[in-house]
Amino acid sequence: MTAAPDTPAPPQGRLSGLPRLLRLIGGTALSLAITILGLLLVTFIIGRVVPIDPVLAIVGERATTAQYEATRLALGLDEPMWKQFAIYVSNAVQGDLGQSLRTKREVSEDIIRYFPATLELATIATLFGVLVGVPAGVLAATRPGTWVDQVVRIVGLMGYSMPVFWLGLLALLVFYGILGWVGGPGRLDAGFSMMFELDVQQRTGMILIDTALAGEWEMFRNAISHIILPSAVLGYTSMAYISRMTRSFMMNELGQEYITTARVKGMPEWRVVWVHALKNVMVPLITVIALSYAYLLEGSVLTETIFAWPGLGSYITDALFAADMPAVLGGTVVVGVVFVTLNMASDLLYRLVDPRAR
């Protein structure tokens, strides 16, 4: 992923940097396309090998043989495999992910409706993961072996090992059920939720942004009280991951000679750690954060189910239970594309930030 550090640095300057950037983007786009094609192939194969009869899933228990056959032909299932795949790819490229078996709506339309809720949740969760994980990792690295380090390690371990389903329910029970500090499952209280549906213009589908744009500040506060818990639960795992990675990058960095030089020059310790070392640690951390962000976008299925969050995760789960393969695969493709794109973006960013990788 990273360029070899001993590659001689190319000449610096605006003019020479631009085509190189373009070439970089071009190369990234090409590998993006190949990866996505591979992804489509895998989802297509999965859709064909699962022991779920797509025709039966559509026509249902009551169908006659004639209805069954008609639907099978309509789905193009009598065509040879390669042709089915070609149709699948050409449709997917045009944004047509097929029709949901269950709802008879376009999968792409459904995803457009569900994705903003997931994006909102995962973004706040990642913010939580970064804002807590990075300082925790730095603190642990500056005091290796002390109680601070131990606490960060144990909290991190719990984040890795506790099932999010259980953690979510427990958090709901404590902070919502018993203490009543936060809003419950769902994106708003019932009253606000109705007001949001009926009176607020939904520009982005993200409640925090839409309520802010509409100037509905009470509703905005209510939305915050609802998003805090699921995003904290969801962000906990990524916080654990980020803090562990920060610690190890930081340990490595603090052993470098320039740090010793800075200390010798009498620079305050906080400046050495939080400015000089952290700045260099941020370079590899970008990849870590981007990966964990992508992971949250796809990994929020259980959190969304528990918190009745109408996002892509619960959409895919509901579709899975109904054996609605076009919806499951459509969702998977979108998550996959987002994952790959974020990965590539972090790669690009990495190369731009790290002078050695230019």
Add this chain to the structure above:
Amino acid sequence: MKFDLTLRRAGALALASFLAGTAPAALMAQTPADTLVIADAIDDIVSIDPHEAFEFSGTDLINNTYDTLVELDPTKPGELVPGLAESWDVAEDGVTYTFKMRPGVTFASGNPVRAEDAAFSLQRVVKLNKTPAFILTQFGFTPENVEEMITFDGDTVTFKTDQPYAPSFVYNCLTAAVGAIVDKETVMANEANGDMGNEWLKSNTAGTGAYVLRSYKPSDSYILEAREGYWRGDAKLKRVFMRHIPEGATNRLLLERGDIDISREVTSVDIEGMEGNADIRVDTDLAGYIYYISANQKNEALANPKVLEAMRWAIDYQGMTESFLKGEQTVHQAFLPRGYLGSIEETPYSLDIEKAKALLAESGVDLPLNIKMSVRNSQNRTDMAQSVQNTFAQAGINLTLSIGEGAEVLGEYRARQHDLTLQSWGPDYPDPHTNASTFVINGDNSDESQLTGSLAWRNAYDPGELMTMTEAAVMERDTDTRRAMYEDIQRKHRDTSAFIMMFQENNRTAMRTNVSNFYTGGTVDSVTYWLVEK
């Protein structure tokens, strides 16, 4: 340690703002006083066009936004009452039905309800020919003939069937959601590409019901708003807010905190957990689903009547409903759910291993008998299957369980490739013929006929005389005689068919104790919101 101090300050600040920002949430944990907030799983909705919808959640919505010519009384399950038709009659010929429209009723749009709207609606069902259309087309309507068969004149709608069916059969079918009367003017004003307003009605309502749809987000929520001047009396609560919340534990938390008024998705565990909470009440009534085991008659051992009888005595019906199925299922040993015309309540079979052993010995099959049973992969079904496996083993039947995904098990069943299978069936419309036709009627038992819609055919079961009895029952014009006929058919079917009837499912609704008059519709009807008070 300068930075530590800074960090501590920042932490305290973050905690303070966290608490300040969220404090109002605790105060607001109440549902609005004029709104009924319900949590349910509504992702089964395919369409809310009443002439296309065929799923539970969709017909619940339709029952509160539309009316039918003949209605069911929500407070007295199964009782027919006048709906948009104030009276009706069937002529001597047995095929001509007339319905006199109730005067003075209006649609939500303000348009008056005319006989023309009623005729249009019933014709629309047949012309659109969506999933539930068969409920009407079984009376002989086709897109070609429907305009002659269903006509209107003044305030009267006339309806001609192809054969002299039992009038109760016709009326019962008209109470189904597919019999909803839509506002012709409004619907046709929103027609696109000759779809008779089908696309528009997927996100709008155009009925006479107590409520009007204000917002619908598929698999997320819908909002209904009461209209003034509903002919059965205005709704008590101004709004209904339905939230899609499928997870049981989440439902329970929301209900206990008072953020929802009613939950229709609580599990046994949640119900047990809420016992002793004075703010919550759980109502139980019967739903339409029947659970049964059926035996493929192509399997020689399973075609042996003694073996089937032995199996009926080798199931611990009572033990299951008293343990892991507690509250979820009621022992029921007939193909019509309780609440249907002609349903019977007796449950003659119970666990009797000795009797089962004796019957197996009499049967002449080689013991122990090795049989496979296909089961859908869901908790209550696999639990049931394991109990059956256990008691069968005591009687001398080695049951192998083949557990698979729903569509997979169904595919095998429709292809007649199973041995035994544990299945469930829900009625399609509120008349006994719905289940009688599938559990009994098998017009051609050959593999080639592919009558996959018939459960009798799927099990290669030849109903013999029960077939003629069922065909006679659907034509019987005297309702009391008809009732007796179904009772007789079910008893014979219970004792001699390829089916072992076990349970009828229960509806369980958890609600705040201040909520009253919530009717689920039981086995024959959909939920009623307009009578609910809180």
